[in-house]
Amino acid sequence: MLTTPPLRGTPPCKATVCTHLWHDFCYISDDEISKDFAMPEMQQERDGRRFFAGNFGDARLKKTGALLHEQMVIKQKVCLRQLGENRAGEVRFGRFFANDQVSVEKLVEGVCEGINLRSAGRHVLAIEDTSEVNYQKHAKRVSGLGTVGNGSDLGFFIHPLLVVDANVGDCLGLAHMKLWQRTQGKAANYKSLPIEKKESWRWIETFQLGKKRLSSAQKITLVADREADIYEMWDRLPDERTHLLIRACRDRALVTADGRTLFDWIGAQTVQGSYWIDLPATHERSAHKALIHVRFGAVSIKKPSHCSDRNASAHVSLNVIEAVEDASTVVGKEERICWRLLTTHAVTNLEEARQCIEWYCMRWTIEQAFRTIKSQGLNLESSLIEEASRLEKLAVMATSAAVQVMQLTLAREGKTLRPATDVFTAAEIEVLHHIQPTLEGKQRSKESPCARHACLGRLDDCPLGRLEGIRQRTETRSHHDAPWLAGILFNSSGMGSGSRNFDRKQ
Numbered sequence: 001m002l003t004t005p006p007l008r009g010t011p012p013c014k015a016t017v018c019t020h021l022w023h024d025f026c027y028i029s030d031d032e033i034s035k036d037f038a039m040p041e042m043q044q045e046r047d048g049r050r051f052f053a054g055n056f057g058d059a060r061l062k063k064t065g066a067l068l069h070e071q072m073v074i075k076q077k078v079c080l081r082q083l084g085e086n087r088a089g090e091v092r093f094g095r096f097f098a099n100d101q102v103s104v105e106k107l108v109e110g111v112c113e114g115i116n117l118r119s120a121g122r123h124v125l126a127i128e129d130t131s132e133v134n135y136q137k138h139a140k141r142v143s144g145l146g147t148v149g150n151g152s153d154l155g156f157f158i159h160p161l162l163v164v165d166a167n168v169g170d171c172l173g174l175a176h177m178k179l180w181q182r183t184q185g186k187a188a189n190y191k192s193l194p195i196e197k198k199e200s201w202r203w204i205e206t207f208q209l210g211k212k213r214l215s216s217a218q219k220i221t222l223v224a225d226r227e228a229d230i231y232e233m234w235d236r237l238p239d240e241r242t243h244l245l246i247r248a249c250r251d252r253a254l255v256t257a258d259g260r261t262l263f264d265w266i267g268a269q270t271v272q273g274s275y276w277i278d279l280p281a282t283h284e285r286s287a288h289k290a291l292i293h294v295r296f297g298a299v300s301i302k303k304p305s306h307c308s309d310r311n312a313s314a315h316v317s318l319n320v321i322e323a324v325e326d327a328s329t330v331v332g333k334e335e336r337i338c339w340r341l342l343t344t345h346a347v348t349n350l351e352e353a354r355q356c357i358e359w360y361c362m363r364w365t366i367e368q369a370f371r372t373i374k375s376q377g378l379n380l381e382s383s384l385i386e387e388a389s390r391l392e393k394l395a396v397m398a399t400s401a402a403v404q405v406m407q408l409t410l411a412r413e414g415k416t417l418r419p420a421t422d423v424f425t426a427a428e429i430e431v432l433h434h435i436q437p438t439l440e441g442k443q444r445s446k447e448s449p450c451a452r453h454a455c456l457g458r459l460d461d462c463p464l465g466r467l468e469g470i471r472q473r474t475e476t477r478s479h480h481d482a483p484w485l486a487g488i489l490f491n492s493s494g495m496g497s498g499s500r501n502f503d504r505k506q
């Protein structure tokens with residue numbers, strides 16, 4: 001139990017850099033504190049994200065799931081031995097995944113819990129994408145796997161739907177996730193099959209199921225890469241509250257435009273605006289400043305002749321945006337940027353076009369989640385679990401853990417303004433309040449805006465000596481929360497740019 005009273009006196013002001021708390025002023029009322037302290041169980045019930053992996057019809061399973069999830073976020077690993085800390089813990093977690101009550105469906109339900117609340121009233125981007133989880137290295141040990149991308153390696157696929165705030169880019173969590181194994185080759189008549197029978201059905205199905213969990217979002221924009229440029233998507237998904245923003249994959253026939261195709265037509269329009277962007281390095285190009293020319297316009301796309309849905313409308317009206325790099329800024333022989341985006345959003349001026357390009361760039365969040373799940377973070381592909389269905393369950397939890405790690409890392413970099421209650425309990429926030437003054441040092445000022453909320457904030461600028469202090473104080477002051485807090489304070493790496501300097505010194 002914490003014995004020290006809640007922080008009193010003049011609140012700190014401005015964006016003070018401290019652990020994960022960014023304050024205008026943060027102060028938890030006595031009411032809130034005592035509620036949490038009197039009923040720790042209630043606290044866990046209420047905190048649907050950190051301590052919750054699902055309801056499995058059994059209190060013990062629920063508790064184990066929550067603990068496992070927590071350990072995964074803290075340690076950023078999926079190795080059950082390390083998560084369990086000892087033989088008993090390892091066995092306990094192993095049995096959890098082996099239990100039939102713990103199904104992929106229930107886990108998905110569990111890790112998506114609370115997303116509707118967090119999305120309420122917002123315009124959210126629902127970003128979906130597929131990634132393969134490759135177990136070829138463990139192929140001899142693991143049973144029940146299908147093949148992945150190259151057609152011979154063993155593994156399975158994950159396809160999460162990640163929710164991001166469209167205005168500020170905050171990662172709000174998962175709304176759905178599909179997992180599957182490819183056990184057969186493509187049928188001879190694959191092309192003529194209805195989309196429900198094809199693997200590409202995942203794009204529609206995942207979005208539709210995820211959308212059910214986003215009923216209180218004000219607006220939803222589905223964002224996806226070229227693979228999702230499927231006529232049925234455009235035909236079926238949009239409504240007043242639902243928009244699509246997808247990179248164009250194929251040149252398409254247009255209803256008008258004198259027999260011109262989509263790519264031809266947009267490329268022939270006059271440039272409506274140009275701007276400079278900083279491009280980060282990828283494996284295909286070097287980092288450089290690029291001059292981007294933007295064209296946009298409204299088009300009516302014809303239903304493709306091979307479309308197997310007889311009831312699909314004969315054409316769909318969309319807006320197309322083309323962003324092409326000026327030849328003068330292309331580095332050496334690298335390929336120049338050429339993005340063509342299709343959307344149901346109105347695009348009538350340069351600002352709206354740029355907004356769509358910016359939203360599309362936020363698709364980066366899901367790529368980052370995949371990196372965090374795999375080699376740059378939890379290392380899911382190194383798991384020693386020997387049974388495919390258990391590996392799938394592990395993948396659901398790892399995805400959820402990765403999303404939380406990302407939320408914390410983004411917060412640490414000061415890129416988001418999520419409330420601290422997203423990841424910390426009131427008790428932890430209170431501990432952070434206590435140590436806040438020692439961290440703020442001279443930055444502390446008397447004038448205060450007196451807003452009563454705490455936000456997740458940055459860690460980077462904090463000198464290490466002080467962090468050492470936080471750890472000790474956290475450990476002595478906070479009871480059950482200390483390992484969690486210390487874990488976050490000292491181990492939250494797992495993301496490219498965020499993990500520099502600080503983590504290496506640890």
Ligand SMILES: [Mn+2]
Pocket residue numbers: 129130225227
């Ligand atoms: Mn993709």
